[in-house]
Amino acid sequence: MYRIILIRDGSVVFEREYAKTGDQAAFIVETVERALHEVGSLDEREGADPPEDDCLSQLEAVNRVKQYVMEHLSDPSLTLTKIANEIVFLNADYLGKTFKKMTGERFSKYLLQQRIRQAVRIMESDGQLRVADIASRCGFGANVSYFCRSFKKLMGLTPSEFKNAVRERRNNATTTSEK
Numbered sequence: 001m002y003r004i005i006l007i008r009d010g011s012v013v014f015e016r017e018y019a020k021t022g023d024q025a026a027f028i029v030e031t032v033e034r035a036l037h038e039v040g041s042l043d044e045r046e047g048a049d050p051p052e053d054d055c056l057s058q059l060e061a062v063n064r065v066k067q068y069v070m071e072h073l074s075d076p077s078l079t080l081t082k083i084a085n086e087i088v089f090l091n092a093d094y095l096g097k098t099f100k101k102m103t104g105e106r107f108s109k110y111l112l113q114q115r116i117r118q119a120v121r122i123m124e125s126d127g128q129l130r131v132a133d134i135a136s137r138c139g140f141g142a143n144v145s146y147f148c149r150s151f152k153k154l155m156g157l158t159p160s161e162f163k164n165a166v167r168e169r170r171n172n173a174t175t176t177s178e179k
Contacts, residue, residue, distance in 0.1 A: 061088045061095065062102045069111060073118050076141035080107045115139050116154045119147070123159070127167050131159045 065080075068087050072078050080099070084092035099107045115138045122134050129137075135147035151159045 058098045058102055061090060062099055064088050065095070065099060065107070066110075069114055073115055073139050074137055076139050076143075078111065078139060111139075112150055113154065116151055119151060119159065120155070120162070123163050124166055127163055127170070131163075134159065 064087060065083055068083055069078065080096055081092040084090050084095040088095060090098075096107055099110070103110065119134050119138045122129065122137060131148065132142075132144050135144045136142070138147070140147040140150075148158055151157075151162070155162060157165065
């Protein structure tokens with residue numbers, strides 16, 4: 001495990017831990033360069049609008065986060081901190097603020113909405129799966145009660161009620177097409 005800490009004027013301005021991977025020297029140099037850029041960018045931002053290229057890099061970071069979320073929705077350990085440390089190499093607090101600034105919503109809300117949308121897609125395509133299996137496939141792990149509460153809050157129906165509504169809609173469509 002590597003820990004990189006940058007201290008300026010007695011204060012920690014950047015700290016991150018990394019697991020050992022392939023080419024350590026190149027990885028460490030890249031990480032330190034990113035840290036110095038991040039810290040420098042924070043200094044430049046105080047009281048001024050960010051430069052255009054900084055906005056672009058923020059947008060790129062947010063787009064990478066969104067892409068990673070869509071590719072890893074089923075991972076219950078998916079967090080902003082994990083993505084910040086392992087994917088975009090930014091401070092998690094800074095990434096969270098940037099995500100909110102660029103999208104208008106917090107990362108946790110975005111992740112929850114994407115997981116619920118995935119659950120809806122699964123239920124619409126395969127009505128035979130149990131709610132616990134759907135929750136697991138959407139990144140809720142074994143926390144089925146949280147999945148059910150979240151689903152009801154966002155969709156207005158429990159997962160079971162939604163599945164029944166989808167089944168009823170299919171039956172009505174089949175009956176109508178047979179006439």
